[in-house]
Structures are given as C-alpha cells and as structure tokens.
Amino acid sequence: MPGPGIDVVPIYFTERDETLQRLGAALELDFRTTVRYRNPWFDPEAAFDAGRGQYRAALFLKALLLDPQADPAERVIGVTSVDLFTPVLTYVFGEAQLGGRAAVVSCHRLRQEAYGLPPDPRLFYDRLHKEAVHELGHTFGLMHCRSIGCVMGASTYAEEIELKAASFCERCRAVVARNGAPVLSSPHGPR
Amino acid sequence: MAVREQDVAVSPDLGSVLIVDDEFSMRDSLVHWFEKDGYRTGSAQDGREALQRLDEQDWDAVLLDIKMPGMDGLELQRRIREVDPDLPIIMITAFASVDSAVQALKEGAFDYVTKPIDPDELSHLVRRAVEKRRLQRENAQLRRNVDQLSTPTTIVGASGPMSKVLELVASVAQTDATVLIRGESGTGKELIAQTIHANSRRRYFPIVPVNCGAIPESLLESELFGHEKGAFTGAQYRRKGKLEMADGGSLFLDEVGTISLPMQVNLLRVLETKEFSIPPLRERRQDIPLLAQHLLGKYAAEMNRPFTGFDPAAMDLMVRYEWPGNVRELANAVERALVVGRGPLVAAEDLPMRLNEKTVPPAGDSLADVEKAQVRAILERTGGNVTRSAEILGIDRVTLYNKIKKYGLRP
Numbered sequence: 270m271p272g273p274g275i276d277v278v279p280i281y282f283t284e285r286d287e288t289l290q291r292l293g294a295a296l297e298l299d300f301r302t303t304v305r306y307r308n309p310w311f312d313p314e315a316a317f318d319a320g321r322g323q324y325r326a327a328l329f330l331k332a333l334l335l336d337p338q339a340d341p342a343e344r345v346i347g348v349t350s351v352d353l354f355t356p357v358l359t360y361v362f363g364e365a366q367l368g369g370r371a372a373v374v375s376c377h378r379l380r381q382e383a384y385g386l387p388p389d390p391r392l393f394y395d396r397l398h399k400e401a402v403h404e405l406g407h408t409f410g411l412m413h414c415r416s417i418g419c420v421m422g423a424s425t426y427a428e429e430i431e432l433k434a435a436s437f438c439e440r441c442r443a444v445v446a447r448n449g450a451p452v453l454s455s456p457h458g459p460r
Numbered sequence: 461m462a463v464r465e466q467d468v469a470v471s472p473d474l475g476s477v478l479i480v481d482d483e484f485s486m487r488d489s490l491v492h493w494f495e496k497d498g499y500r501t502g503s504a505q506d507g508r509e510a511l512q513r514l515d516e517q518d519w520d521a522v523l524l525d526i527k528m529p530g531m532d533g534l535e536l537q538r539r540i541r542e543v544d545p546d547l548p549i550i551m552i553t554a555f556a557s558v559d560s561a562v563q564a565l566k567e568g569a570f571d572y573v574t575k576p577i578d579p580d581e582l583s584h585l586v587r588r589a590v591e592k593r594r595l596q597r598e599n600a601q602l603r604r605n606v607d608q609l610s611t612p613t614t615i616v617g618a619s620g621p622m623s624k625v626l627e628l629v630a631s632v633a634q635t636d637a638t639v640l641i642r643g644e645s646g647t648g649k650e651l652i653a654q655t656i657h658a659n660s661r662r663r664y665f666p667i668v669p670v671n672c673g674a675i676p677e678s679l680l681e682s683e684l685f686g687h688e689k690g691a692f693t694g695a696q697y698r699r700k701g702k703l704e705m706a707d708g709g710s711l712f713l714d715e716v717g718t719i720s721l722p723m724q725v726n727l728l729r730v731l732e733t734k735e736f737s738i739p740p741l742r743e744r745r746q747d748i749p750l751l752a753q754h755l756l757g758k759y760a761a762e763m764n765r766p767f768t769g770f771d772p773a774a775m776d777l778m779v780r781y782e783w784p785g786n787v788r789e790l791a792n793a794v795e796r797a798l799v800v801g802r803g804p805l806v807a808a809e810d811l812p813m814r815l816n817e818k819t820v821p822p823a824g825d826s827l828a829d830v831e832k833a834q835v836r837a838i839l840e841r842t843g844g845n846v847t848r849s850a851e852i853l854g855i856d857r858v859t860l861y862n863k864i865k866k867y868g869l870r871p
Contacts, residue, residue, distance in 0.1 A: 321576075327489070355489035357552075359576045367496060412498045423497055425580035 273342040273449055274303045275405070278333060280313045280349040281324075284376055288394060289348060295398050296346075299436070300405065300445070309347075310336060318354070326353040326364035326373055333371040342449075344408050346401060347373035362400050362424065365407035368448075372404035378427055396430045406437065409445040414438060475520035475590035476500040480510040480536065481552065482528040486575075490523060497583070499590075507531030511539060519547065521570070521589040526553045526560050534564055541568060546596050548589035552577070606664060615648070615655060616754040617747040621739035625652070628736045633659035638731035640716070643738030646788030650714065652738060657710040665709030670702050673715035680723060741783040741790065748779050749841050751787065755794040756806065763795075766803045772841075772852045773808040779841045781813055832867040835860070839869060 277293050293304040309332070316328035333345045353361050353375040362379065365372035379396040381389045402420050414421035419438035424430045437445060477499045479490045487503040494501045502519070504510035506528060513519070522540065526533035537549055548570035553561040561572035570589050573581060615626065632639050633656045641649045650669075657667040675683050686701025702711060716724070741748065752770060760767045770778070774797075783789055793812050801810035835853065842848040850860040864870075 327485075354576065355493070356483070356485040357489045357575060357577055358493065358579045358582070361579065367492070407496060412496050415498075423583065425578075425583050 273340075273344065274305060275300060276305050276307050276336075276343060276345040278307050278309055278345060278347045280309050280329060280347045280373070281351045282348055282376075283350040288397070291394065292348065292398060292401060295435075296401060296405070299402055310338075313349075313351075321354060323352045323354040323360070324349070326355055326361050326375075329353070329373045330364055330366060330371045333373065334366075334369075339370075341370070343370070344405060345371050346405055347371075348376070348397075348401065349373065350376045352377040362427075362430075363404040365404040367407050367412070368410040369408055372401075372408055374400045374404050379430070384427070392431075395435070396427060399430055399433060399435045400424075402435055402437075406441065406445065409448045411437075411441050411444055414441050416440065473500070474498045475593065476502070476517070477586060477590075478510065478513055478519045478522045479503040480505075480507075480522060480528075480533075481525040482506060483525075486525065486552075493579070493582075494586070499586070507536040507539065510536055511543075514540065514543060514547075520593040521548045521550060521586055523550050523552055523586075526551050526557055526564060526572075534560060534567070537564055537567060537569060546593070548592050550585055550589060603664065615651060616751045617744060618750060619744040619746040621744045622747055625736065625738055629655055630659065632656060632736075634661075636660075636662075640735040641738065642735065644740045644784075644786055646786035647738040647740055648787050649738060650712070653710075653712045653714075657712070660710065662709045666706060667710045667712055668702050668706040669712040669714055671714045673718035677720055677723060680719060681726070684727075741786045745779055745840055746843070748783075748790070749775060749843065751790060752778055752794060755791050756798070759795050759798050763798055765798045767798055767801070767806060768804045769806070771805040771807050774806045774811055775841050776837060776852075777808045777811055777813070779837050828867075831863070832869070835863050835867060836869055839864070844870070 275296055277289065277296070279289055282289060289306065293306060296302075297304045311332035313324070313329070313332070316324040316326075316332070318325055329347050329349070333347050336345065339345075353364065353373065355361055355364065360378060361375070363372065363374035374397065376393070376397055377383060379400065380393050381387060399420055403424075406421050411421050413423040414437075416422070416438035418432070418434045419441055420433050420435055421437060421441050422429075422433045424433070436442075474497065477494050479487050479494070479501060480503070481487045481490070482505055484505070487505065491501045491503050502513050502517075504513050507530060510522075510524075514522075524533045524536060528536075531539070533551055533553075537551070540547060540549060545568075549564075549568075551561050551564045551569050551572035552575055553572055554575050558572075558574070561569075561574075564572060570592070571585055573585060615622075617623070617626070629652060639653075639656060641652050643649050643652075654667065657663060670683060672680065682701070684701050684703055686704055713727075716727075719727075741751075752775070756767055756769065759765070778790070778793075785792070794806070796812050797806045797810035801807060835849070838849045838852050839846075842852070846857055846860055846864075850857045853860065855863075
C-alpha cells in the first residue's frame with residue numbers, strides 16, 4: 270500500500286528536467302509512494318541574503334509549508350540549484366524539519382564543478398539522490414546515523430556523501446516504516 | 461512549524477551541548493544542527509540564562525558567542541571556569557573580533573570558530589570537545605579508583621604522640637622533601653611511608669621500595685643510581701636506577717640505617733632530609749584498645765572468625781604489656797588469638813604473652829600502689845569511661861570516683 274505522497278518542488282532548478290524526473294521516480298521507489306511535481310507557489314527570492322549571496326534554507330522550508338493546497342499527510346521537498354545556508358553555517362547541502370513535513374536539498378555543492386573538477390553527471394545525480402533521501406529521512410524523525418553506509422550518516426563535505434549508500438540501514442528503515450512509509454528493502458543497501 | 465508526533469530513532473548518547481547566543485536564528489540553527497547529529501542540546505540567550513542552564517544539569521561542551529549584550533562571552537567564560545573549570549568551551553566569534561577569541565584561548569577556551577561556521581569544522585570541533593570531556597571524566601573516575609586502591613592500611617591512633625605523627629605526615633606529604641622515618645621495629649615505618657606517598661601529589665606515580673639491608677653494599681649504588689652498559693664488569697645492559705624509576709613518584713629506602721656511612725653521605729648529597737620519629741607503642745598505651753579492636757575487626761573479616769571483641773582480662777593484659785615488637789607484635793598477637801581462641805571474645809589465655817613477661821609494674825609494692833596501677837590501667841583501657849571501668853573493677857561509680865580523686869588520676 271503506498272504511503273503518503275511526496276511533492277517535489279523545483280526552486281530555481283537549472284539542471285536538466287530529466288534529472289528531476291529521475292529523482293522523483295527514485296523517491297517513489299525508495300519510499301514506495303507517489304510523487305507529484307509542483308511549481309513553487311511562493312517567491313523564492315524572499316529567501317535571498319544579499320550579504321552572503323546565498324539562500325536561507327529555513328525560509329525555503331517555511332515557504333514550502335505555507336502551501337494553500339497542503340495535505341498534512343504529505344511531504345514536500347524543494348530541489349534547488351542555488352546555494353543554501355543557515356545563519357550560523359557557511360553552507361548546507363539541505364535542510365529538513367525533524368519529524369515534520371518539509372525538506373529542501375541544494376545541487377549547488379554536489380556538482381564536481383563547484384570544486385574546480387571536471388563534470389561528472391553520474392556522481393552528481395548519486396549525490397543529489399542520497400541527499401534527497403537523507404533530508405526526507407529527517408522528516409520521518411531520523412537523526413544522523415552512525416551505521417556504516419546508512420544514508421542518514423552526516424556528510425559535511427561532498428566526498429563524504431560517497432561513503433554512504435542511497436538507502437537506510439535496517440534500524441532507520443524500521444523507523445521510516447513505523448512513521449508512515451513502507452520503505453522497500455534494498456538488497457544493495459547497508460545492513 | 462508543525463511537527464507531527466512521531467517515533468524518533470534513538471541514537472547512542474553522543475553528549476550534550478549548550479549553545480549560548482543572543483541571536484535567535486543562530487541558536488536555532490545550531491540547536492537543529494546538533495539535534496540531527498544526535499546530541500542533547502540546550503540553549504541560552506544570555507550569560508544569566510546560561511549559568512542557570514549550567515546549574516540545572518551537567519553539559520559536555522558549551523558553544524559561546526563572544527559578543528553578547530550585558531555579560532559578554534569572555535566574562536561568561538570566566539564565570540563558567542569558576543563553577544566547572546574543565547568544561548570545554550568553544551567560542552563563536554565574528555572575523556572582526558578574533559582578538560577576543562585569542563584572549564579567550566589564553567583564558568582556557570577549548571577553541572574558537574568564526575561565524576559563519578564551516579559545518580565540517582564545527583562537527584569535528586564539537587566531537588573533540590565532547591571526547592575530551594569524556595576522557596576527563598574517565599580519568600577522574602580512574603583516579604578515584606586508584607585512590608581507593610592505594611589507600612594503605614589504616615593508621616589507628618588517637619593518642620597525643622600519634623596525632624603529632626599524623627600531623628607531620630599530612631604536612632610533609634604536601635612537599636617533595638625527603639623524610640627520614642625513625643622508630644623501633646614494628647612501629648609502622650613502612651605504613652607511614654606509604655601514607656605519605658598516598659597523600660602526596662606523587663600518588664599516581666609509583667612508590668619504589670628499596671630494602672637497603674637486603675642489597676650488598678657494592679651493588680647498592682648501581683641499584684639506586686643505575687648504570688650504563690659496560691660501566692663495570694658484569695654490566696652488560698644499561699640499567700635504570702631506582703631513583704630514575706621513581707621519577708614523579710616516591711622512593712622508599714627501607715632500613716637505610718644498615719648502609720655504610722660513606723654511602724649515606726653519598727645519598728645525602730642527592731637528598732635533603734626531614735626527620736621524624738614514630739613513638740613506640742608503650743608510649744601511646746591509650747591507642748592500644750583502639751588498635752586492638754581495629755586489628756580484630758580486620759583479621760576476623762579476613763579469616764572469617766566469629767570474634768567481636770576482647771574480654772576485660774585480655775584487654776587488661778594488652779594495655780599493660782610492654783610490646784617490644786610494637787604494632788607488628790600486637791597484630792601478630794591478635795591474629796594468633798583469633799586462630800587459637802573460640803570467640804566471640806578474645807580471652808587472656810588466647811594471647812601469646814603473659815602479664816609476668818613485660819608488663820607495666822606497679823610503682824610500688826603497697827596495696828595502694830597496686831590498686832592505683834590497676835585503676836589507671838582500666839581507665840586507660842576504657843578510654844576514661846568511668847561507668848565501664850567501675851563495672852570491670854567490680855565497684856560502684858562513686859567508689860571509683862573517690863579512688864580517682866585519691867590517687868590523682870584523670871578519667
């Protein structure tokens with residue numbers, strides 16, 4: 270039985286459309302649910318901080334939650350190409366409500382080009398997928414996980430994302446299942 | 461923001477972090493960051509609130525904004541140091557106030573980060589701070605364990621001469637001075653040496669005993685000072701001397717009186733000596749009942765023997781005996797009594813010595829002299845308890861008071 274749906278909202282998303290489609294399809298499988306693509310119903314520029322030249326992640330979350338068509342059972346994830354920050358940190362790959370509805374993930378620092386390296390579309394997509402699952406995991410009440418390879422492992426730099434799989438460890442998977450989404454077990458995922 | 465009631469995965473306890481910043485958005489984003497990482501978090505918006513949080517519970521690390529209205533980060537750090545000197549404090553500073561951060565480091569801050577903080581740096585820093593706190597706690601716990609394990613056999617004695625010795629022990633233990641402990645055989649010189657070591661700052665380092673009497677004079681120098689390989693015939697390896705081995709700890713030179721004068725002179729060049737003597741047991745008879753009872757308790761437990769005390773005749777014998785072998789002889793006597801006696805009270809016949817051997821003789825031969833000696837002995841034995849003394853002597857209290865007055869004794 271499919272769990273509550275996930276709305277995928279591109280915000281200043283400048284990657285190819287098929288990247289978003291591929292991500293949505295993957296999330297449908299990961300969380301065994303249905304994904305809807307929706308355009309933002311808010312002005313993303315309100316989250317811009319001119320002093321830092323970045324967008325404030327919490328303001329994206331707030332805008333995503335102020336959805337006139339919100340279904341309290343559904344989750345919403347913003348996917349953006351702009352650089353995100355929280356007031357105290359230089360940047361974040363994403364942000365989510367712990368045990369809430371909303372999450373946002375940024376492509377900005379997931380691309381190899383951000384580090385002066387040649388583009389690697391496959392690596393970029395893998396990172397984006399893992400970070401999207403990770404941020405949605407927080408909405409299911411998951412904190413950072415110490416199990417080797419679990420997608421809920423904390424990553425503070427891009428290469429660290431490679432150390433984890435795109436799937437949950439058994440313990441985290443059980444929490445996600447308990448909290449609303451029957452997650453498919455992954456034969457290749459960490460144990 | 462609406463948060464649903466949900467299960468939250470239980471993570472292993474990573475520690476607790478207190479965040480102190482006057483700006484809500486800073487506090488908020490740090491709290492969320494650490495919560496997701498599995499830390500227990502708390503926040504305070506100013507120094508006063510921070511001190512309150514610190515009063516309420518124990519924290520593993522504090523993140524402290526250096527610039528706050530009212531009590532600033534530096535001042536708060538000083539206040540925290542007063543309450544909890546070991547708590548790791550990480551200062552958060554703007555680029556403009558790095559000077560203050562350096563000042564904070566000089567005053568003992570764990571480290572500092574500049575705003576906005578690199579997430580990777582923050583993550584490592586807090587992990588290290590919490591780890592340091594954990595190690596400090598573990599260290600303190602281990603030190604307490606060592607303290608318990610290294611506390612030597614209790615020194616028992618409330619008499620004037622013994623109190624003086626204990627006062628000296630306490631005062632020399634605070635110094636690194638060399639101490640010469642003199643006393644008759646069996647008075648407890650080794651116990652005093654161990655007690656000095658256990659009460660000194662050197663207690664976490666070894667106490668290295670050298671029995672000077674057991675080592676040939678020709679080898680004593682090498683034993684104490686060590687030697688290099690090939691220093692003399694037979695010196696095939698470099699050998700550490702006991703002085704070097706005791707570095708940081710205490711060197712216990714037992715039976716130092718047995719070594720030759722030239723060697724003692726050599727030692728004196730290295731060591732500055734303070735001296736005190738332990739009184740023989742016969743000069744502190746008031747301690748005998750206390751000591752005997754202590755030893756009885758100890759041996760009864762060790763040997764699992766059903767003894768609770770001494771009968772009056774046994775105690776009388778012990779108080780009056782001369783104890784040429786001092787506390788060691790007393791200990792042996794009590795131990796023997798527990799082996800041969802039946803209990804629950806040690807009887808005079810269980811003790812190895814007899815009154816006619818070496819006992820305090822009455823000062824004269826008259827009946828009055830004998831009576832005076834007996835009354836004095838019983839009073840000493842009961843620690844001056846008139847009621848108990850009267851019972852033992854088989855007279856009433858008034859009669860005993862009269863005799864005390866008559867012989868000029870003090871209860």
